[in-house]
Amino acid sequence: MDTTPLRDAHRALLEAAATVASTGAGNPPAEGEWNAAQILAHVSLVDAVTVTAVVSAASGAVTAYDNRVAQDSWTLGRVIALGGGEAGLRERVRLQGEALCALVAPLSEAELDTPVPTLLLSHGQVQVDQLVPLRDLVTGLAEMELPGHTKQLLDLLP
Template sequence: MDTTPLRDAHHALLEAAAAVARATERPPAGEWDAGQILAHVSLVDAVTVTAAVSAASGAVTTYDNRVAQDSWTLRRVIALAGGEAGLRERVRLQGEALCALVAPLSEAELDTPVPTLLLSHGRVQVDGLVPLRDLVTGLAEAELPGHTKQLLNLLP
């Protein structure tokens, strides 16, 4: 699998996060700050890495993003990473790991159907089988660019 779009999406997200780190603006009420956005991305990356490893090993897996939206979990990830700088490094390394994991997968592995539950703002977006390839592509084409835009919206 060509991981260039995934690498590029991670790079753009991290550039936006670095720019936001230099700014002092707070997000509007009810919106995530940069740390929460990065913690969310870190959790989504981790779930995607788990799905890729499972597909490669032949293990049964699921893909569920609910934990990546839980405010207590986001705060815990921020604390465990040591703040936004630690989160940026974590997301960078997770992006590299994910690219390294999916690049050599066979077509059959990429076509592995993964039981998936995706929520956004409390609403179900996907509840069904999704090929691993589509989860990775969705991360590169929608999830990461969406959070990059969300970060850039925090700039003054």
């Protein structure tokens, strides 16, 4: 699988996060939205869930994809604290993005077609609750999830 879109999406997100960090406080997030650290913690958790699904599919293990933990405020706070704040989270997301690309690149078509039971929520609303091919989880991350959070970060700029 060509991982260029996934690499580019991670790079754009990290550039946006670094730009926001360089401006200091920036704009506060809109009501119900996340600050930069929470966005990075969320992306780190989503990357981790995706890595788990990819490794499971490659090993023939049964897997599922559920993003609820990546939206839990307590979990986000814990990841921020353990990750070393925004700078540490940027490095974590960078390394997770590289790992994800390295794991996805050699997968066969059959592995990429592995149906994964998927539950995706956004703002408490179910977006997806069905089998999704592993490749679609990866392309969705590159084409929608990461660009959406890149925009969310850029909206924090003063």
